Amino acid sequence: MTTALIASIEALLVDLPTIRAHKLAMTTLHQQTLVIVRVRCSDGTEGLGEATSIGGLSYGDQSPEGTKLAIDTYLTPALLGRDAGNINAAMAVAAKVAQGHSYAKSAIECALFDALGHRLGQPVHTLLGGAARSSLPVLWTLASGDSARDIDEARAMIEARRHKVFKLKIGFGDPDANIAHVARIKQALGDEVRITVDVNQAWDEALATRCIARLEAAGVDLVEQPTPRRQRAALARLAARFDVPIMADESVNDAQDALELAQAAAADVYALKISKAGGLLATLRAAAVADAAGIALYGGTMLEGSVGSIASAHAFAACPQLRWGTELFGPLLLKDDVVVERPLYRDFELHLPATPGLGVALDPDKLAFYRRDRRRTAVA
Ligand code: MUC
Ligand code: MG
Incomplete structure (x- = not known):
């Protein structure tokens, strides 16, 4: 096989509407901005990646616009002309020219894997060592803020065999009202439906202690990131105190965090995300640390569109435990997307494509319609 070189890297901002408002502790989403990354190689192969954040800079410290700037100004010039098939070497160059910017690095690494998969005729999960599972259970976040609406939404999802586990966002507003909301939903849906909650760092330790006791009594199965991400000792005290598992999300990005949290016994479960880790391989490295420490894994999302979600699915499918x-x-959650075929959700699971690369293709018309730099001017 002749060496394929990286010929171009493009980062496109794409604004897509959501099907309904999505309410988190720090922001309410009405649309998502995806950063779609397209790598073209000298042998004609192409690869896709996605770097998406939640609510601009309100959730994390990397915005879509900053991610595009890092790719266009720093990462692309350093990577052009390099061996597209040597992903470890390319990522070492990326690490050298740019500190941080894990979302940008994740999208580029993913696009190189996609291109390599096309070149070799293999799905990305095969390049990662093989899928331990061909489909992944997927929960749904009930985040309308209204109990009756959330209960109806959950029942419709169960009926359609799309989701049977539900996560509730409870980091905004009055904690007592939120706990009552959780208890109402748990009671309405019954024991066989699993309910998890995500506080998105909104409580201090004293409030978390009071609230988690009540969530436990209400039958909640998992409590995600109750306290601020850097307060690991507080998280560890909560994990030691309660039977309900405590999951780290914003506290855990990469293998280093996974190790430090394990040393502090700070969480029972880690929510991994390819963008937080800085790529598919970095996600597997964090997963290996969790495995060694006996910490359970959960495949998290930055609410990516089809490209980023399928990329995450390839990595999570390759984790020994999930x-x-x-x-x-x-x-x-998106009203529309920029791909030809959206992922397949059936029988409560997301089914992994088995075609070469990621198994996702861009729809050029949809991309032209939704990309920010080609926004249609309003007709007067
Ligand atoms: C988060 O913190 O988990 C993931 C699912 C969801 O509803 O929000 C995101 C962010
Ligand atoms: Mg979370």
Whole structure:
């Protein structure tokens, strides 16, 4: 096989509407901005990646616009002309020219894997060592803020065999009202439906202690990131105090965090995300640390569209254990997407494509319609 070189890297901002408002502790989403990354190689192969954040800079410290700037100004010039098939070497160059910017690095690494998969005729999960599972359980986040609406939404999802585990966002507003909301939903849906909650760092330790006791009594199965991400000792005290598992999300990005949290016994479960880790391989490295420490894994999302969600699915499929399933429902939250065929959700699971590369192709018309730099001017 002749060496294929990286010929171009493009980062496109794409604004897509959501099917309904999605309410988190720090922001309410009405649309998502995806950063779609397209790598073209000298042998004609192409690869796709996605770097998506939640609510601009309100969730994390990397915005879509900053990610595009890092790719266009720093990462692309350093990577052009390099061996597209040597992903470890390319990522070492990326690490050298840019500190941080894990979302940008994740999208580029993913696009190189996609291109390599096309070149070799193999799906990305095969390049990662093989899929331990061909489909992944996917929960749904109930985030309308209204109990009756959330209960109806959950029942419709169960009926359609799309989701049977539900996550509730409870980091905004009055904690007592939120706990009552959780208890109402748990009671309405019954014991066989698993309910998890995500506080998105909104409580201090004293409030978390009071609230988690009540969530436990209400039958909640998992509590995600109750306290601020850097307060690991507080998280560890909560994990030691309660039977209900405590999951780290914003506290855990990569293998280093996974190790430090394990040393502090700070969490029972880690929510991994390819963009937080800085790529598919970095996600597997964090997963290996969790495995060694006996910590359960959960496949998290930045509410990516189809490209990023399928990329995440390839990585999570390759993890030896994924005890808490995934939340890869991002494409279902979007009214539309920029791909030809959206991912397949059936029987409560996301089914992994088995075609070469990621198994996702861009729809050029949809891309032209939704990309920010080609926004149609309003007709007066
Ligand atoms: C988060 O913190 O988990 C993932 C699912 C969801 O509803 O929001 C995101 C972010
Ligand atoms: Mg979370």
